[in-house]
Amino acid sequence: MQSVASWPFYGNTRRAGLETVEMGCAAPKLRHICAMTFSHDIAIIGAGPVGGALACALAAQGKKVLLVDRAALPPMEHPDFDGRAYAIAAGSRRLLDMAGLWEALPFAPCPIEKIDVTDGKVGRPASKLQLHFDSGDVGDGAFGWIIEARSLRVAINQRLHEAPGVTLRAPAEATVSRDAHGVRITVGAEVFTAGLVVAADGRGSQLRGQAGIVVTRLNYGQSAVVCAIAHEKPHKGVALEHFLPGGPFAQLPMTGTLAHPHLSAIVFTDRHETVKRLAAMDDARFLPEVRKRLGEHLGEVTLAGRRWTYPLSAMYAARYYDTRLALIGDAAHGIHPIAGQGLNLGLLDAIALVELLAGAADCGAPELLAAYQAARRPANMLMLVATDALDRLFSTNNPLLRLARDAGLAAVERMPRLKRRFMLTAMGR
Incomplete structure (x- = not known):
């Protein structure tokens, strides 16, 4: 049987409730995705600065991107x-x-x-x-x-609406199902498929929780x-x-x-x-x-x-990926602001993903996700240790x-x- 999680997604760090449902034999089987042509290469949950910038960069690379956030984008601009x-x-x-x-x-x-x-x-x-x-x-x-902050938000919103490769759903709630063959994202009456889903939904990431990825927190x-x-x-x-x-x-x-x-x-x-x-x-x-x-x-x-x-x-996730899932930005790590590097680490995560996905035949391949973790987790952990030591x-x-x-x-x-x-x-x- 497959596991499906349904919840509202946030582009910030607020925590939402998580409901996990076991699919019975009568439920549609996620393995059927393997016979489909993916409607999108990558789905991103969370349209904050990191998720939004990643969507724009992938679209500029020619990828088809689905971006979902519970919040409407214009109010984020704070004119x-x-x-x-x-x-x-x-x-x-x-x-x-x-x-x-x-x-x-x-x-x-x-x-x-x-x-x-x-x-x-x-x-x-x-x-x-x-x-x-x-x-x-x-x-x-x-x-x-x-x-x-408003300047970056205005620029992201403008690019998201101009980029031909981006499908934007905000405000919207999504249901995500994953298995080795692909990802299915349901938004209202719409159903999308993708080869990879990226969790850019903040420190309280529900995609991370669904995957059972352990998080360590420092107060x-x-x-x-x-x-x-x-x-x-x-x-x-x-x-x-x-x-x-x-x-x-x-x-x-x-x-x-x-x-x-x-x-x-x-x-x-x-x-x-x-x-x-x-x-x-x-x-x-x-x-x-x-x-x-x-x-x-x-x-x-x-x-x-x-x-x-x-x-x-501060917080750090035990791993940065699961089956066809990659954690990015605050969903993967958070550090003390003593060096002003928090957002920068998320942007560097996004750069690593964009470069790895550039020539990928399968955006959610396990070896690609392992390479992403190897490229980013050690560097992020080093910065966390350094900022923690500086503050103490x-x-x-x-x-x-x-x-x-x-x-x-x-x-x-x-x-x-x-x-x-x-x-x-x-x-x-």
Whole structure:
């Protein structure tokens, strides 16, 4: 007998209910798919940034793609500036180029030319033992770019509607059945077939749950406050990562607007109770908390857009594939945002899939899926371990650890080869 799961699919990380039904002898047999011609090469569940960009890239490659998401796409665009942004590393930008998304961005990305890494305490000057990265030391390009979240969403939506190889169903609910011969996806009264289904449905992935793939989770006891600030002085393309006892504080350069010529995204990371207190503050009380962590190098600051809060955790799936199923992005892994690499790992997953599928006779072949896992899981696990270690090392007020990490920053600053390796990693190379 075959197993079928039916549930609503999400393009975000919310968890939905899972219903598993055993098909009896009178039910249609999934093995009949082997006699069919697949209506699509690949089905993707979840039209978030990773799933949506993957669909566009595969369509540009000539693949026929079915994309399903429970949410309607236009509301995801958030037409008003809301302060949320993505850090896109130079290496993962390649997927946006492949998908035709980079040139479709309606708001110009802001290049990150330099990164300052500092350590200290809230309300006090940063330690003099610091680390400075300059992209000019490893080539002509930027470390990456800060892109408004709404900008990437608008570009994805536009491409999805233009791409001739994409069948889009959103908002919609889907039922997915898999066996060695193929995948059947039922959306309302429509039935589609595919050679592979990609789970891009977030940390609470129901496709992953259906496959029985075990997930390990790490709880940091931290939350993040995300917002944008307008400031008096230009940022000059410099990003700041300031380590504090409660968690890192990041300032990320953004492209200015007519209303706010100088803009930056801000990410507070701190203990749940501190973030809860910060989120409850009005603007007049919140801005001094920003200045305590940011310092005075950008002059006077005001809020631009609204504030958002997110609990922080990490997770990793025991494996990235099952029968004709591949996990991608947050369905496969999630890391601490300390290095701003979460979305980039998902985009690199997508690049690996696109390249493996380019000349594949069977998109869901076991050896192809094994090659995908071999290409991505070790690299993602290494980044998870690194970000976990960084947070545990820097999010403490232990004086011995503070002395050791300051000395470590100063040592890396004086070691060109190691420093270059860090810079290339930040660029996704």
